Amino acid sequence: MTKTHAHNHSHQKRTGRNLLFSIVLNIVITVAQVIGGLLSGSLSLLSDALxxxxxxxSLIVSYFANRLAKKEASIKRTFGFKRAEIMAAFINAASLIIIAIFLVFEAVERLQNPQEISVGIVIILSIVAILGNGLSVLLLQKDSKVNMNMRSAYVHLLTDLMASVAVLLGGLLMRFYELFWIDSVLTFAIAVYLIIVGYDLLRKSFKILMLYTPDTIEVKEIVATINALPKVKSIHHVHVWQLNEEETHLEAHIDFSADIPVSEFGEILHTIEAIVHEKFEINHVTLQPEFDKEDSKDIIVQD
Known part of the structure; x- marks a missing residue:
């Protein structure tokens, strides 16, 4: 089996620089919002700071995961750190949900006891956060389309951009209409949205970590396709999983109707690799050839 892997190192360096810049930018925004939230008494500003x-x-986790993923495999780590970015996505998604739940409780408590807020500080700092997060979102937008780790960082920043916009709108409503309860309502709405986007990322990264079959692949269709090939009696004991977003693996036993030589098995294997790559985007295939072997022929076998 011949595998070809291409790595764009300039792309990786750019991604690292973008993440570092976003980290520094968000540290500045966070410190400013914490100070402003305490001075103004705005829960929505403090929630945005949180x-x-x-x-x-999440960006720090993503940055180090991005660096780890580039490390080569070794005797002790035969897969290298290819799952580091999936782990980062899972951690980031979980943190989104935990923070959102905390914000829900805080919003409900503040809604019951509304407080007067220094609106000017809220408006100024929300504009600063919009500009900072907007720039970070633009920097990570391209990478977010092809990498789950970058997507988790991008979603964090995008939701915070939206939260900052909501805080700005709330600040304007409080300034001109003195609707101070809107601060708690906005916090609650931000939290609910965080739970929704966080759950989606958590679910997708969890499936990869738990070796689920990708949603886009039908195992029975793979089996039917391979079983239709000449001299193939049955393919069974099938496992299909993703190592990360770039690598999908197929592992199975393949039973032949005749005692074929190794060279012929190699030709059939090459044909199967081409078929599953084209039809199912599977790029790593490991098959155990069998002839007249007494074992379970079920598609899925409990190991």
């Missing part, structure tokens, strides 16, 4: 702090942590 979310920004979670962004800092």
């Amino acid at each position: 979310h920004n702090f979670s962004d800092v942590l």
Whole structure:
């Protein structure tokens, strides 16, 4: 089996620089919002600061995961650190949900006891956060389309951008209409949105970590396709999983109707690799050839 892997090192360096810049930018925003939230008494500004702090942590995790993923495999780590970015996505998604739940309780408590807020500080700092997070979102937008780790960082920043916009709108409503309860309502809405986007990322990264079959692949269709090949009696004991977002693996036993030579098995294997790559985007295939062997022929076998 011949595998070809291409690595764009300039792209990786750019991604690292973008993450570092976003980390520094969000640290500045977080400190400013914490100070401003305490001075103004705005819960929505403090909640936005807390979310920004979670962004800092998630971006740091993403940055180190991105660096780890580039390390080569070794005798002790035959897969290298290819799953580091999936782990980062899972951690970041979980942190989004935990923070959101905390914000829900805080919003409900503040809604029951509304307080007067220094609106000017809220408006100024929300504009600063919008500009900072907007720039970070633009820097990570391209990478977010092809990498789950970058997508988790991007979603953190995007939701915080939206939260900052909501805080700005709330600040304007409080300034001109003195609707101070809107601060708690916005916090609650931000938290609910965080739970929704966090759960989606958590679910997807969890499936990869738990070796689920990708949603886009039908195992029975793979089996039917391979079983239709000449001299193939059955393919069974099938495992299909993702190592990360770039690598999908197929492992199975393949039973032949005749005692074929190794060279012929190699030709059939090459044909199967081409078929599953084209039809199912599977790029790593490991098959155990069998002839007249007494074992379970079920598609899925409990190991």
